[in-house]
Amino acid sequence: MDAVDIAVVGGGVVGALVAHEAAAAFPYATIAVLERGLIGQGASSRSAGVHFPRGATARVRSMTEHSHRVWARLAAELDLPIRALDATVVATGDADAVAATYLRLGEETAPADPARGWAAPPGARAWRLDGCHYADVQGVAGRVLAGLRDRASVLEGTEVTEVSSDGEHRLGLGGGRELVARRVVLVPGPWIAHPAWAALVAPLGLRVKKVVATHVEASPAPDDPLTIFHDEDAFLLPLHERGHFLFSYTCDRWDVAPDDVGLALERSDLDDARAVLGRFAPDLVALCDSGRVFCDAYSPRREPVVAELRPGLVFAGAAGGSGYRLAPAIAAEAVAALEPTPTRILSQPRQRQA
Numbered sequence: 410m411d412a413v414d415i416a417v418v419g420g421g422v423v424g425a426l427v428a429h430e431a432a433a434a435f436p437y438a439t440i441a442v443l444e445r446g447l448i449g450q451g452a453s454s455r456s457a458g459v460h461f462p463r464g465a466t467a468r469v470r471s472m473t474e475h476s477h478r479v480w481a482r483l484a485a486e487l488d489l490p491i492r493a494l495d496a497t498v499v500a501t502g503d504a505d506a507v508a509a510t511y512l513r514l515g516e517e518t519a520p521a522d523p524a525r526g527w528a529a530p531p532g533a534r535a536w537r538l539d540g541c542h543y544a545d546v547q548g549v550a551g552r553v554l555a556g557l558r559d560r561a562s563v564l565e566g567t568e569v570t571e572v573s574s575d576g577e578h579r580l581g582l583g584g585g586r587e588l589v590a591r592r593v594v595l596v597p598g599p600w601i602a603h604p605a606w607a608a609l610v611a612p613l614g615l616r617v618k619k620v621v622a623t624h625v626e627a628s629p630a631p632d633d634p635l636t637i638f639h640d641e642d643a644f645l646l647p648l649h650e651r652g653h654f655l656f657s658y659t660c661d662r663w664d665v666a667p668d669d670v671g672l673a674l675e676r677s678d679l680d681d682a683r684a685v686l687g688r689f690a691p692d693l694v695a696l697c698d699s700g701r702v703f704c705d706a707y708s709p710r711r712e713p714v715v716a717e718l719r720p721g722l723v724f725a726g727a728a729g730g731s732g733y734r735l736a737p738a739i740a741a742e743a744v745a746a747l748e749p750t751p752t753r754i755l756s757q758p759r760q761r762q763a
């Protein structure tokens with residue numbers, strides 16, 4: 410194969426959803442997913458995989474609604490590794506702001522559970538939040554692409570080293586190999602500065618931030634909820650399959666590179682996580698001793714970005730730590746951005762090459 414209608418560069422969860430959406434939108438188009446490692450081994454492999462119906466802006470709330478519906482449908486259709494769970498939002502600030510941020514906020518509940526060693530800062534309030542789940546994100550990406558094998562070529566171990574455009578797009582694949590694509594979606598997760606597209610992506614003003622989640626060595630009870638600490642942009646997640654909790658907090662270390670950020674926690678990561686966790690669950694602090702580290706791309710507006718960089722060459726990403734939960738909506742926007750010309754070109758059976 411040396412020519413396709415649509416090339417998806419990056420085989421993380423967003424790339425997998427882009428391929429899925431493109432296959433549905435353009436039933437006759439030939440599609441290739443190009444991944445330099447294995448599917449889902451980038452940011453997707455470290456993800457906590459939490460979906461909660463939240464959005465700070467109208468666009469993100471709408472993306473959340475769309476993604477919520479798609480995940481529910483795909484979970485059933487593809488038997489995805491997704492687990493629904495109860496959730497509670499704890500906040501000390503303005504209750505109206507909380508209500509405006511979360512979709513499906515339920516009744517008010519107790520902000521602390523002393524039986525589990527939970528404290529709550531003075532003035533804290535809590536509400537039930539419906540519609541949450543968490544996923545094995547790498548597993549989801551793999552399963553989505555497994556379901557597409559008759560529609561899309563999935564080329565792992567294939568690094569795109571160069572992108573040049575002249576009506577069509579030539580993707581250098583190293584070792585003298587090349588793929589020509591009519592349309593390209595770049596879905597590189599935090600690899601925004603890869604030399605093949607750094608100059609094209611630079612005007613978007615994206616930055617890469619370290620993302621950290623610590624592991625808490627306590628066994629979750631079957632009905633333990635996800636607890637979202639709204640003011641801190643943090644959450645405590647029961648990871649039932651792994652037998653421990655995960656505590657995600659906001660790490661403020663910017664301008665890291667995915668190939669350099671390292672996979673080990675630094676002492677300061679643990680200290681920062683414990684300081685936040687200690688405000689709500691002091692008994693868990695001593696059990697917070699390990700975790701996972703990576704990074705993600707963020708946009709200046711803190712919303713995902715879908716942008717045409719050249720005619721027929723679309724960037725999709727900058728998910729800002731929400732790339733799992735918003736992947737279906739990002740994919741829908743990316744494929745819509747391919748629409749104007751390809752609807753005509755790509756929805757016709759492709760001429761077989763001699």
Ligand SMILES: Cc1cc2nc3c(=O)[nH]c(=O)nc-3n(C[C@H](O)[C@H](O)[C@H](O)COP(=O)(O)OP(=O)(O)OC[C@H]3O[C@@H](n4cnc5c(N)ncnc54)[C@H](O)[C@@H]3O)c2cc1C
Pocket residue numbers: 418419420421422423424425443444445446447448449450451452453454455456457458459460546567568569570596597598599600603605620621622701702703704705726728729730731732733734735
């Ligand atoms: C610790 C942690 C916790 C998180 N928790 C959550 C959460 O609870 N909920 C949530 O919604 N999000 C969460 N996120 C964010 C989420 O994981 C990411 O936003 C999401 O995985 C991004 O997916 P992606 O497909 O865009 O990127 P990636 O998964 O990074 O995929 C990009 C792929 O592109 C490939 N690639 C790069 N360069 C090239 C090249 N030149 N040629 C070919 N392939 C290339 C990479 O190998 C990689 O596989 C978390 C992230 C981290 C790190």
